[in-house]
Amino acid sequence: MSVLSKQYFHDEAAAFEFVESILWPTGPVCPHCGGFERINAIKPNPEKRVRFGLKHCGQCRQQFTVRMGTIFEESKLPMTKWLQAIFLMCSSKKGVSAHQLHRTLETTYKTAWFLAHRIREAMRSGELAPFGQGGGGVEVDETFIGFEPGKPVRRGYQHKLKVLTLVDRDPGQARSMVVDDLSLATIGPILAANIAKEARLLTDEAHHYITPGRGFAGHDVVRHGADEYVSREDPTVHTNTVEGFYSIFKRGMRGVYQHCSKKHLHRYAAEFDFRYSNRVALGVDDQERATRALVGVVGKRLTCRRPDGGTEAALGT
Numbered sequence: 001m002s003v004l005s006k007q008y009f010h011d012e013a014a015a016f017e018f019v020e021s022i023l024w025p026t027g028p029v030c031p032h033c034g035g036f037e038r039i040n041a042i043k044p045n046p047e048k049r050v051r052f053g054l055k056h057c058g059q060c061r062q063q064f065t066v067r068m069g070t071i072f073e074e075s076k077l078p079m080t081k082w083l084q085a086i087f088l089m090c091s092s093k094k095g096v097s098a099h100q101l102h103r104t105l106e107t108t109y110k111t112a113w114f115l116a117h118r119i120r121e122a123m124r125s126g127e128l129a130p131f132g133q134g135g136g137g138v139e140v141d142e143t144f145i146g147f148e149p150g151k152p153v154r155r156g157y158q159h160k161l162k163v164l165t166l167v168d169r170d171p172g173q174a175r176s177m178v179v180d181d182l183s184l185a186t187i188g189p190i191l192a193a194n195i196a197k198e199a200r201l202l203t204d205e206a207h208h209y210i211t212p213g214r215g216f217a218g219h220d221v222v223r224h225g226a227d228e229y230v231s232r233e234d235p236t237v238h239t240n241t242v243e244g245f246y247s248i249f250k251r252g253m254r255g256v257y258q259h260c261s262k263k264h265l266h267r268y269a270a271e272f273d274f275r276y277s278n279r280v281a282l283g284v285d286d287q288e289r290a291t292r293a294l295v296g297v298v299g300k301r302l303t304c305r306r307p308d309g310g311t312e313a314a315l316g317t
Ligand SMILES: [Zn+2]
Pocket: 030, 031, 032, 033, 034, 035, 057, 058, 059, 060, 061, 062
C-alpha cells in the first residue's frame, strides 16, 4: 500500500464519497435551498450515463451533486483526477508545473493549467484575522521576482514584480501579497490591516517600514546593510523565518513555474503560503494538507481567461 493506492484516487464512486465526507461532514446539504432533511441518493440507471453522487432534494425537488458551487463544477474531469491533482500540488514543496500535471494526469495541457489555477484558488485562505495577536512577533519582508510589465529593465528592482510577505512567528503562518510598489502609501495600510496593534514587528532597516512600525507595540530592526543577520544584542531580532519562506518560494517560482505573469502571481503566492502554513513542522502531513485544500474548494469558482483568449467554460479532459 502507498498513499497513491487509496481507492479515491482510482474509483469515481469512492472519490465522490471522500469529497462528500469532507464537504458535508454532517450529511448532504442541498445547494439550491439549503435543505438537509429530505435528501435521497438517486440510484444510477444502468441504461443511462452514470452520474456519480447524484442526489434529490425532497424539499425543492431539484437534483445536485457535491460538485455544485465548488471549483469542481462545470468540469468534465473525473473527481479521481481532481483528487490526484490536489494531492500532487499539496505534497510537492516547490509546486508542480502544469506540464507535469498534464503528463502525470494524462489530460491536455490546457486542462492541467486550469486545474492548477483552480486548486490554487482553493488554497487561497479567506483568513483575515490580524497576525501577532496577543503580542506575538511578525516578520515582514519583500522579494522581487519576474518582470513588471512595461517597466524598463535597469539595475535595482523597479522593473521586477514585488511580493510582500508577513510571517506570524508563533503559529508559523505566512500571508503574501503582490504589491505595485514599496511606498509608504502602499505598505502602511497593508501592515495596519494585517498585523495586530499589540504585535512586535520585525523587519530589516528598509525605510518603508519605519513609519508604519510606529503603529505597533514594538518594532525591532535587523541591519542587513551592516552584515547583521541576527541582532547581536537580542538574538530574537531577525527576519530569518520570512527569508526561509522566500527561499522555498523563489526556488519553486524559478525551478517549477518559470513564467508567471503579474495577473496570476497572487495565486502562486497563495499556493506557497498554503503549503507553508500547513507544513510538516506544524504536524500537517501530505494527506492532511490535501484534505485541508479540499475544504477550500467551496465558493471559489474562477472566471479567468485562457491564454489563447477562449473562455474557461470549454474546459474538458
Ligand atoms: Zn433543495
